[in-house]
Amino acid sequence: MDLSVVVPIYNEAQNLEALHQELHEALAPTGLEYEAVFVDDGSRDDSFKILKRLAAEEPRDVVVALRKNFGQTAAMSAGFDHAQGKVVVTMDGDLQNDPRDIPKLVGKLAEGYDIAAGWRFDRKDHFITRRLPSKLANGLISKITKVKLHDYGCTLKAFRADVIQNVRLYGELHRFIPAIASLMGVSIAEVKVNHRARTAGKSKYGLGRTPRVLLDLITVKFLLSYSTRPIQIFGLWGLLSFAAGFLLALYYTFLKFIFFEPLWGKPGLLLAVLLMFIGVQLISIGLLGEMQVRTYHETQDKPIYAVRQVINYTPPAEGD
Numbered sequence: 001m002d003l004s005v006v007v008p009i010y011n012e013a014q015n016l017e018a019l020h021q022e023l024h025e026a027l028a029p030t031g032l033e034y035e036a037v038f039v040d041d042g043s044r045d046d047s048f049k050i051l052k053r054l055a056a057e058e059p060r061d062v063v064v065a066l067r068k069n070f071g072q073t074a075a076m077s078a079g080f081d082h083a084q085g086k087v088v089v090t091m092d093g094d095l096q097n098d099p100r101d102i103p104k105l106v107g108k109l110a111e112g113y114d115i116a117a118g119w120r121f122d123r124k125d126h127f128i129t130r131r132l133p134s135k136l137a138n139g140l141i142s143k144i145t146k147v148k149l150h151d152y153g154c155t156l157k158a159f160r161a162d163v164i165q166n167v168r169l170y171g172e173l174h175r176f177i178p179a180i181a182s183l184m185g186v187s188i189a190e191v192k193v194n195h196r197a198r199t200a201g202k203s204k205y206g207l208g209r210t211p212r213v214l215l216d217l218i219t220v221k222f223l224l225s226y227s228t229r230p231i232q233i234f235g236l237w238g239l240l241s242f243a244a245g246f247l248l249a250l251y252y253t254f255l256k257f258i259f260f261e262p263l264w265g266k267p268g269l270l271l272a273v274l275l276m277f278i279g280v281q282l283i284s285i286g287l288l289g290e291m292q293v294r295t296y297h298e299t300q301d302k303p304i305y306a307v308r309q310v311i312n313y314t315p316p317a318e319g320d
Helices: 013-030 047-057 072-082 099-110 127-145 173-184 207-225 231-257 267-299
Strands: 003-009 034-040 061-066 087-090 115-120 157-160 188-193 307-311
Touching (some): 003 013, 003 099, 013 047, 072 173, 099 157, 127 173, 157 173, 173 188, 173 207, 231 267
Parallel strands (some): 003 034
16 A cells, blocks of 8 residues: 545534545545545444445545544544555645645655654634734744644645554644654655645634643653653752752751751641652652653553544454
């Protein structure tokens, strides 16, 4: 299989017919052996019924139906697990990504790159609620991760299969795949792609995602910079907190035993004890908890989704 196109779907019944037609019209002339992997992420409308009907007519369609709405990251992870192409392309199912850009992304990988990331250069979204926050977020993410991209939020991306198969996704990390993959020393190219205004359905994105993105950005920064030497960040803040508490406690010790001042009614003493406990315990517990969760998932190869039904998927033969 040359190419797998992974499309997460959530309540996109109004767009699926046009998406399906455009996708196959864009890929059929390329001469590539390809498949379209549609992942229904627990849609509440008729998305799965439409996908099932389309797959019955088109053997190159693979439909993966999740038992409930797990989120876009889990849906993409499910798509990656069922993709068999040497190149994996991801795109949204709302028709805002143009399937005709896929050959352009695949061609960029043929030049020797490992990842080709789409850049919605002329984005057709509202400036205040979508484009401005996205611009600020892209600048922040690029600065923190050191992976410079204009558009982290563009789902339209192409990956070599050996790259994407080694990326573990949690939370909202799908937008950070290029940054996470940079741990493997991959080469990343950015390609200007067409972006279209949404004509049907409702957007699943909004400012409400901002806190989750910021928290996942902290996780990505930790993974990129400190996953093999966490003591250098957690130990530093732990030492600073402990040192501040110790110095404060030392100050009150001098007040008590040198100047014979009573410590009753001085909340700073409790603050000193709290700072020392924070330095020794809370950060360590956070680190151990993060590592334990990752170990739990990865050592057991435990997925972050549950599949209800798979259509037209033939698992690779043993040894392939």
